[in-house]
Structure formats: structure tokens, C-alpha cells
Amino acid sequence: MNKNIVLGISGGIAAYKMVEVASTLTKMGATVDVVMTEAATEFVTPLTFRSITHRPVETTLFTPPESFDVKHISLAKKADLFLIAPATANIIGKIANGIADDLLTTIIMATQAKVMISPAMNVNMYNNPIVQDNLNYLKEKDYKIIAPGAGYLACGDLGAGRLPEPEILVEHIKKEVSNKDLVNKKILVTAGPTREAIDPVRFITNHSSGKMGYELAKIASYRGADVTLISGPTELPPPLGVNLIEINSAQDMKEEIAKIAKKQDIIIKAAAVADLKAKNYSSNKLKKAKKKINKIEFESTPDILADLGSKKENGQLLVGFAAESESLIDNSMDKLKKKNLDMIIANNITKEESGFQSDDNEVFIITSDIKEKLPLMKKSKLANIILDEIKKLN
Numbered sequence: 001m002n003k004n005i006v007l008g009i010s011g012g013i014a015a016y017k018m019v020e021v022a023s024t025l026t027k028m029g030a031t032v033d034v035v036m037t038e039a040a041t042e043f044v045t046p047l048t049f050r051s052i053t054h055r056p057v058e059t060t061l062f063t064p065p066e067s068f069d070v071k072h073i074s075l076a077k078k079a080d081l082f083l084i085a086p087a088t089a090n091i092i093g094k095i096a097n098g099i100a101d102d103l104l105t106t107i108i109m110a111t112q113a114k115v116m117i118s119p120a121m122n123v124n125m126y127n128n129p130i131v132q133d134n135l136n137y138l139k140e141k142d143y144k145i146i147a148p149g150a151g152y153l154a155c156g157d158l159g160a161g162r163l164p165e166p167e168i169l170v171e172h173i174k175k176e177v178s179n180k181d182l183v184n185k186k187i188l189v190t191a192g193p194t195r196e197a198i199d200p201v202r203f204i205t206n207h208s209s210g211k212m213g214y215e216l217a218k219i220a221s222y223r224g225a226d227v228t229l230i231s232g233p234t235e236l237p238p239p240l241g242v243n244l245i246e247i248n249s250a251q252d253m254k255e256e257i258a259k260i261a262k263k264q265d266i267i268i269k270a271a272a273v274a275d276l277k278a279k280n281y282s283s284n285k286l287k288k289a290k291k292k293i294n295k296i297e298f299e300s301t302p303d304i305l306a307d308l309g310s311k312k313e314n315g316q317l318l319v320g321f322a323a324e325s326e327s328l329i330d331n332s333m334d335k336l337k338k339k340n341l342d343m344i345i346a347n348n349i350t351k352e353e354s355g356f357q358s359d360d361n362e363v364f365i366i367t368s369d370i371k372e373k374l375p376l377m378k379k380s381k382l383a384n385i386i387l388d389e390i391k392k393l394n
Contacts, residue, residue, distance in 0.1 A: 005173060009049075014370070022034060035059075061102055095134075115134075119135065123160055197281055230247060266316070273301060321344065
């Protein structure tokens with residue numbers, strides 16, 4: 001991440017979470033400058049952030065700058081993004097009313113960069129009409145407000161006011177600074193397995209974790225697309241900025257896709273749909289003693305990808321995935337042609353270090369005339385590459 005990020009930290013107990021935010025951003029390659037209010041230094045020392053970021057930490061307006069530049073002007077100009085977190089009711093009120101009486105508020109008044117504000121405070125303070133009016137006013141002025149989490153607060157109360165976890169704040173930053181090259185594109189992604197019920201306690205499924213599809217949906221959203229994610233059961237958190245529709249069976253997925261497919265510019269079918277289902281669902285648990293479980297008849301689930309390929313309209317791009325254990329290229333090419341796909345992502349499921357459940361994958365990207373082998377890499381990185389290749393097909 002070749003970006004200049006300024007973290008503004010005001011005086012709340014959640015300031016400790018910002019140490020991890022600063023550390024993560026620094027490891028990602030960002031230049032991180034930390035500006036602390038006087039109250040913030042009572043919770044975390046400036047030395048902690050200086051040790052993490054390897055950068056000077058600014059706390060006061062009138063100390064001499066380390067270079068000739070005026071501090072509040074130079075930091076305001078160099079920033080690609082500001083994040084104020086935790087943002088107390090006090091700092092929110094100052095910004096909303098144009099008060100610049102310390103280094104942090106002065107920098108905010110001077111910057112042309114995007115400013116994100118993450119409120120964190122007692123639930124009653126957060127719900128105070130004045131605080132809410134200030135937040136709504138800042139939204140109107142194009143400040144981005146990150147909604148606080150809810151739960152047990154440091155003061156002992158329960159409710160909204162928790163600073164989001166560091167990884168969530170980092171994701172907000174990544175989304176904001178990403179290249180917006182997919183603006184005005186509507187993208188549908190499917191992910192995860194399906195579950196085909198046999199009786200109230202049993203179902204047919206597969207080992208898909210949904211990680212590849214979720215990364216594709218998340219990165220597409222970060223790059224500016226309007227993304228809908230239709231997902232089978234997973235343990236993954238909803239991707240930031242994505243419209244998530246949760247389903248169970250292949251039929252559920254088919255019906256949800258049918259509602260919106262025609263409006264999509266790009267459809268990426270990363271879901272691992274179960275191929276079989278019980279021909280007759282039993283409303284009662286099948287008992288081994290009665291040997292009914294040995295007499296289950298199966299039938300095929302809907303071929304959603306083939307159906308999409310047969311109905312694909314001019315200009316719409318359809319991308320599929322192939323999980324194979326043998327003849328990877330031949331089977332994938334056959335699927336590409338038979339199902340009228342524009343691209344297929346092929347991976348060998350027998351490799352332990354990639355594929356299902358793994359955070360990594362090693363794939364071929366195949367179109368009608370190109371077969372490109374990609375090395376083992378994080379699925380997050382692979383998602384960006386896949387989207388780059390899809391863009392080339394437009």
C-alpha cells in the first residue's frame with residue numbers, strides 16, 4: 001500500500017486498538033503518521049506509536065517541526081487519507097463546528113484528503129441528539145462516518161459505542177484508497193457450498209469455505225463496483241460494502257440469481273454447488289435400524305452455470321470456476337465451451353496447500369485463446385488479478 005495515512009487519535013480508552021492499526025498499515029507498506037491529542041497521550045504513549053511506525057508522533061501545535069515545513073500544513077498536504085479513531089464526542093463536535101484549537105483539528109481543517117471518523121464513546125453520549133446531529137452534518141459535508149460496534153463498553157454499559165476491531169478499520173482504509181476502476185459496474189459473485197437436505201439432520205455438501213468468492217466480492221467492491229454476493233453457508237464475515245444474500249440449496253441459489261442476473265455486467269460463479277440432492281426429502285430422520293438410509297435415491301441439482309451461459313446477453317461477462325482432480329486443462333476447457341463462459345478459473349483440488357479451506361490458491365486463468373498459469377498466492381491477491389483479467393475482456 002503505497003499511501004500516506006494519517007491516524008488522528010483522540011482521548012478514549014479504545015486508543016490502544018490503534019496500535020494494531022498502525023502496525024498493520026506499516027507492514028502493508030503505508031507511510032503512517034500519528035497525530036495525538038493531549039488526552040490521547042494519557043491512554044497510549046507517543047513512544048509506542050513511534051516504535052511501531054518508525055515515524056515521529058505529533059502531539060502539540062507549537063513545538064518546532066523537524067523540517068522547515070509547518071507541521072499542520074505539511075501533514076495536511078501529504079495525506080492520502082485521514083482516519084480519526086477513536087473519535088470522541090469532543091473531537092466530533094469541534095470538527096463539525098469548525099473549531100481548530102489543537103494540532104489534530106487544525107490539520108483536519110487544512111486537508112483536502114478524505115477524512116474518515118470512527119466514533120467511540122459511552123452509549124448515552126453516542127445517542128445524544130447533539131452528537132448525532134454533528135455526525136449527520138459531517139456526513140453531509142462528505143466526511144465518512146464508520147458506525148461503531150455494539151456490546152459491553154469500558155464504562156460497564158451495553159450498547160453502541162465500541163470502536164470497531166483493528167482489522168475492520170484497516171479494511172475501511174483499504175477500501176477507501178483502492179483504485180476505483182470498476183465504478184458503474186454491477187457484479188454478481190456466488191460463493192461457498194450449497195447444502196442439499198436429506199432429512200432434518202443430514203445434508204449433502206462439499207469442502208468449499210467460500211474464501212475465494214468472498215475475496216472477489218470484497219475486492220470488486222473496493223474497486224468501485226456495485227457488488228451482490230450470493231453465498232451458501234460459510235463462517236466468513238460479510239465483506240465490507242457488499243450486498244450479501246445468504247442461501248442454502250442449489251435451488252435457492254438459482255432462484256436468487258434469476259432475480260438479478262439480467263442487470264449484471266459481470267457474473268462470477270465461484271460457488272461450489274453440490275451436484276446431487278435427495279430425490280425425496282424425508283421430513284423425519286431416516287433410521288439406520290429400519291435401513292431406510294440405505295435406500296436414498298439421488299438426482300442432479302440445477303446446472304446454474306449452464307443456465308446462465310444459455311441466457312447470457314450481449315456484453316455480459318460470465319466467469320466460472322473448475323475444481324478438478326485430474327485432466328485439469330482439458331476438463332476446464334470443455335466446461336468453458338459447453339457452458340458458454342468467457343473465462344474459467346481452474347484449480348487442482350488435490351494440492352494440500354491450495355484450494356478448498358486454504359487462504360492460498362494456485363490456478364490457471366483460461367479463456368478461449370489463453371491459458372495463463374499463476375503461482376501459489378494469497379486469494380486476496382489472486383482476486384485482484386482475476387478482476388484485472390476480466391477487465392481485459394470488456
